[in-house]
Amino acid sequence: MTRVWKWNRPVTVREVLEDLQQERSIAYTTVMTVLDNLHQKGWVRREAEGRAYRYEAVSTRAAYAAALMNDAWSQSDNPAAALVAFFGMMSEEQRQALQDAVRIVQGPTVENPDSASRDGGR
Incomplete structure (x- = not known):
């Protein structure tokens, strides 16, 4: 959520992954799972863009x-x-x-x- 709030715009799994990889090694599927869980909990909404999704915070x-x-x-x-x-x-x-x-x-x-x-x- 920190990354989504920081950028204050819809983000892709790839963007979050690349940002997190500057600090530590992390798998694409891990980021994808976390964003999907946040979506299911209602903390982010997502919109399909091609074969991927763009995720956006529901609230500040x-x-x-x-x-x-x-x-x-x-x-x-x-x-x-x-x-x-x-x-x-x-x-x-x-x-x-x-x-x-x-x-x-x-x-x-x-x-x-x-x-x-x-x-x-x-």
């Missing part, structure tokens, strides 16, 4: 990671405790990214009209 890497986290969290018998434990494992950088994400999801904050009238609109 971020969406896939989010689905994994949601699945793991929803299986917990104590979701709040699972979140606390997960947050405790985060680095400071990851916690900052989480805070940024929460701000994005919540949208812009609107000043409470009651507090504005109490302090004279300042």
